[in-house]
Amino acid sequence: MTDKPLLPPETRIGHVHLKVADLDRALAFYQGILGFEITQRYGAQAVFLSAGGYHHHIGLNTWESKGGQPPAPGTTGLYHTAILFPDRPSLGGALKRILDAGWPLEGASDHGVSEAIYLRDPDGNGVELYRDRPPADWPRDAEGNLKMVTGRLDLNKLLSEAA
Structure with missing residues (x-):
């Protein structure tokens, strides 16, 4: 290597x-x-x-796959597709459309490097909608290595910034 x-x-x-x-x-x-x-x-x-x-x-x-079923839990396959949004207002706009459609969320997290919303598509595929923070704002440890986290994402604040 x-x-x-x-x-x-x-x-x-x-x-x-x-x-x-x-x-x-x-x-x-x-x-x-x-x-x-x-x-x-x-x-x-x-x-x-x-x-x-x-x-x-x-x-x-x-x-x-016409008429097929999602893979059973405990099987291998795609965990999720991650769709990168250019900024926080556009991610907030996507969240608003999802909630307006009555589509269920599976979760939302602040990872330090990014903010993400998690859901499933109609076939059970995982979907992550996210936006990255600028690299200069990414959390790092004392040696300068990335130190990603999984924290709470304030969805109400994100909605208030929706485009």
Whole structure:
């Protein structure tokens, strides 16, 4: 192993592609509640969604999963998809849309480096909606290493800053 990073620092995870049981139900969540826009549709079996005109951030398909069930607890698979928002007001706006839709939250946390809201999509996939703090504000220990935490996120304050 080398001390030199193997990946360029600009490397990002570009999109997630999810198997869903019902495409319209998944679209009602990802487009209707979260606000992603359809960029391309493949009949009644697949759709690609994005924010800001990117080719796609999320792919949804029923190719192997139409009418399927979520994985049972205790099995391996995706823990959650994390969707990064540019700032606190836009994260607050997403929270408002979720609450207005009556969609249940699973949790909300302040991690020091970020603030996050947790929920499940209609197929039981974990979804994290979050915003990062500037790196200069990240908590660090005496040696300068990251010291992430899991603290309470004040949802009422976040809602008051909603875009």
